[in-house]
């Protein structure tokens with residue numbers, strides 16, 4: 001069988017990547033950095049807070065020459081590696097998480113797209129009978145059998161007034177012709193006692209299948225849907241009786257900030273995140289991939305599997321506009337979308353095949369290993385030409401918890417002792433976080449050539465985290481030469497619908513303090529700063545997926561304000577306080593405008 005631990009540790013000799021060139025770039029990158037998220041490379045495999053590689057490429061090109069060596073010690077999915085390959089630079093990546101290293105290694109592999117497509121086809125053909133066994137339904141329009149794309153499941157809830165059960169989907173679904181206006185109501189009347197109830201507070205009973213979607217005789221764009229019928233219920237009963245004879249992980253979730261969500265719903269081990277049907281399909285696909293005849297392609301096949309992440313689990317929340325998505329938490333939705341695992345696997349493989357076509361083969365060397373950024377023992381002093389990295393930001397994402405799902409399939413787990421996050425369960429405070437970040441920056445300073453640059457991507461809505469990063473950099477012997485906004489063009493889904501999402505990423509360009517020059521930064525008040533900004537450009541935010549009136553993009557303003565302040569000042573102002581101040585300023589400016597009209 002394919003040995004994942006071997007795969008994770010195979011690397012060239014690090015000395016072969018290094019050179020003796022001197023850094024020559026005197027000034028920080030001057031232009032704005034824009035990088036769209038929609039590329040095959042970006043979409044091929046999901047990861048939390050991915051940085052689009054085009055943006056990194058711009059910087060690598062500016063700060064280094066061909067055959068130089070670039071480091072990212074918090075590499076995540078390895079976007080820095082992808083950018084380096086495209087620019088023909090050698091690259092050293094590392095991350096505390098084996099899942100990240102697995103993803104990054106595959107992201108930076110070049111392989112024939114044709115051979116890959118054939119292997120996927122073969123895997124799926126071998127499992128075609130199983131797909132029928134698991135996913136056939138009877139078309140409501142022509143009575144023929146069709147393979148379903150998905151089944152929607154809804155929890156039954158118990159009314160807190162009359163104690164009777166109802167199915168949330170039946171009662172709270174407010175479906176309109178346009179998906180934009182459709183929603184699941186959060187407050188509604190109990191169908192039994194008619195009392196006004198809130199869905200969030202109610203006790204869950206069990207999941208019920210409520211809708212099946214498929215393509216059959218109707219050639220329209222939309223899936224045909226029907227409520228599960230006798231045929232479907234019988235099928236589900238039969239499926240539940242099938243014994244799973246291939247391996248799948250049964251690891252218990254460790255107690256954690258995010259893992260407590262599924263644990264509280266009784267989903268206390270990884271296998272419980274899947275329906276029996278999905279687990280059957282997944283265990284067969286995993287088996288086919290890990291035992292594929294062509295040894296070389298096994299990692300890429302398994303990577304196609306890991307790219308599914310939460311999409312095929314019970315964490316995949318139903319949305320009226322379709323699809324399924326991944327999140328950086330383990331929230332168990334009340335209404336979920338159970339995807340046909342085979343079809344999702346196939347769809348993901350198509351994106352990966354395009355990505356393989358796009359990623360040119362060239363002779364760069366890459367060294368990718370599991371380790372903490374606080375201990376870069378494998379790299380000699382003053383040997384690297386550039387560092388680009390995107391470290392964890394405070395308590396935003398608990399990587400070791402969120403990677404547990406992947407790592408259970410890989411059977412290789414993060415040692416979270418040095419995980420640089422703020423986390424109650426790990427008993428890590430903001431001070432601990434700052435210490436871990438300081439130690440990491442010290443290591444980066446040690447391995448970086450004296451004239452070379454460190455660029456950090458960062459975002460957080462708490463002024464305290466900004467201050468601790470600034471302190472950590474300073475204490476490690478770096479100074480921030482320039483700070484700017486990283487415009488990813490498209491916000492993430494979360495940004496469009498949620499109020500407490502963090503805003504734009506910031507890019508800090510740093511050098512060793514031995515090179516410090518006198519900077520003349522103008523210090524201004526929030527008021528002066530914001531008035532100047534809104535005079536210069538438009539900060540209106542429009543919403544794509546939801547019906548919502550445009551509003552001021554406070555996050556962009558806040559990010560720009562931090563970029564302005566961080567070079568020389570304490571931030572000491574949270575996003576919420578900033579928003580309050582800015583709202584007042586804008587209101588004030590508007591009233592003045594209307595008076596002067």
Ligand SMILES: C[S@@+](CC[C@H](N)C(=O)[O-])C[C@H]1O[C@@H](n2cnc3c(N)ncnc32)[C@H](O)[C@@H]1O
Nearest residue numbers: 050051074076077096372373390399418419420
């Ligand atoms: C913001 S993510 C990087 C995402 C990456 N830029 C991408 O595009 O996929 C931060 C990463 O830091 C890792 N990490 C946390 N503590 C670490 C440590 N002490 N040493 C190395 N990596 C660590 C996490 O596992 C996570 O993958």
Ligand SMILES: [Zn+2]
Nearest residue numbers: 159162190193
């Ligand atoms: Zn009731």
Ligand SMILES: [Zn+2]
Nearest residue numbers: 139142216217
């Ligand atoms: Zn039909």
